[in-house]
Amino acid sequence: MRDDVFAPPLDRGEFPILQRLVGRDGARPLVYLDSAATALVPERVIGAVERFLRTSCANIHRGAHLLAEEATDAYEGAREHLASFFGVDDPARVLLVQNATDACNLAAFGWGARVLGPGDVVAVAEDNHHANIVCWQMLAERHGVEVAWIPIDADGRLDLEAWRLLAERAPGLVALSAQSNVLGFAQPDLRIVMEEAKRAGALVMLDGAQAAGHGDVADFDRMPVDFYVASAHKMMGLGGAGTLVCSDGALERMAPVRGGGGMIERVDREGYVVARRPNAFEAGTPAIAATVAWSAALAMMEEAGLEAIRAHAGALAADAARRLAELPGVRLLGDAALPRESLVSFVVDGVHPHDAGRLLDDEGVMARAGHHCAQPLHRAIGVPSSVRASFAGYSTASDVDALVAAVARMTEGAARCA
Incomplete structure (x- = not known):
């Protein structure tokens, strides 16, 4: 059979x-x-959602009562699980967001809008999902950054010669896909492009949303990558939960994009002081149950x-x-x-x-x-x-x-x- x-x-x-x-x-x-x-x-992920909602449903990081502490522990436990899953030694570099698209936008406007400006180049591979294209085009509209394309040929392979000409312009960031969601393969020269990008002084953004769902997991801290994104719903989890994994250097140069509850240390009439990372980038009440359930999905993948x-x-x-x-x-x-x-x-x-x-x-x-x-x-x-x-x-x-x-x-x- x-x-x-x-x-x-x-x-x-x-x-x-x-x-x-x-x-x-x-x-x-x-x-x-x-x-x-x-x-x-x-069923295991559905069960994890139900257990959380039936036993520990509360907001995180804000309450001193039992349910709030249980919810916070479960949520932060999921962050730690994600850090282990993606090969990150510090869970504070695992930012919890809505989805991979949200993660791309956080990188573009939390880092790019602060660091890049007129005259700077963002190199975007043509095999990217729109999520890793449009945020950089929006950055170009708002901050004068130039988007330059790394083309693909008729078979979908990156044009290395065109990339190397572009690398001579010292791009500030190179946006790549870990696996095409159309062609089905990882670019055979992907590692080469990432290493050459780093030598050219660029940060590297890698969209892992498609790859992570079938076990092709980035060993982030061993890769020439500064931003890596993934979505729970492509990994047997629920919609509404995603992650932006950051290198230490990239995260140090980021600024919060959203303001509100949870991301501040102090607010007064004169202004505000942001909380320590990762909380500074996670304003408002997140998808707590979906994030907790993501950990159950990761466990199933690891066991299989x-x-x-x-x-x-x-x-x-x-x-x-x-x-x-x-x-x-x-x-x-x-x-x-x-x-x-x-x-x-x-x-x-x-x-x-x-x-x-x-x-x-x-x-x-x-x-x-x-x-x-x-x-x-x-x-x-x-x-x-x-x-x-x-x-x-x-x-x-x-x-x-x-x-x-x-x-x-x-x-x-x-x-x-x-």
Whole structure:
């Protein structure tokens, strides 16, 4: 059995939503291939939310009563868990935010707006998600910073020659993606670009939202990186929780972006004094239950084995890529020689990606269709949008079978209509 060969490292029984029957007739097994957008939430994480709300629901850092102390301990315990998970020796450098997009904006306006100005360059890789593009474009609008592109070729690989010409301009920051959410691979020259960026005097921003969800975890303190971002909802957690991990040097030069409760030491008529890090960057009441539950998701990943999750998602993506490429009229996006880490994106001749998404949904296959918040990337490789199938530690070989069978029927129908 193929499902025995591709046995998922995560217990599918933890994900009751997978028992739903869906499709055009309401009788097809649910095949979830949209984990790159949002991972399914397991029972253990749901249980962690319920336990917190039932037993320790209170605000953090502000109360002296039992529930407030329990809530604070659970919240700060999640921060410490994240620090360990991402290889950070000081939990105070793990800032807790709403999501990866919020984290990118905090880096841009907490650090960039304070440090960069007219004449400074931010180098942005063309394979980035919009989250690691638009915040720098907004910084350019407001503070006169120049955004310069590190282009990709038609196969989605970074243009090293163009990057090195750009590095000669001594950019202040280089914004990169740990793994493309469209192409499915990590840039083979990513480490080289990061090291060259540091030698050029730049800070490095690495978007890890896509990579962290399937076990490809940054050993942050050993990497040439100053900012790293991730979202709980791509790691079997809840929406509303994310992190910006900072190097010591980067954090020292940051200023708070939001003001209010929780981020101040003192306020009077003359002004205010900010609290010590990380509290200075975390104004207001956060998503406490979601952050606490994130720790439960991390524990599940660690117990299953981060490398096992990564290898499993990669094997399924490779199997899907190979079989889809054999279908007439199907074009895979990205360099075929590079291994897909967890997903595969493609287009079908004669079928608009949005129509393809609906046809897959009729078969019970939940995939993503559109530009995946990566319009510059799609333009660079010559397609406006695509279909994306993404895999996780709970995905199976049967999921790949269902995807390939549905796409095969789609190509047959398109050929008949041609």
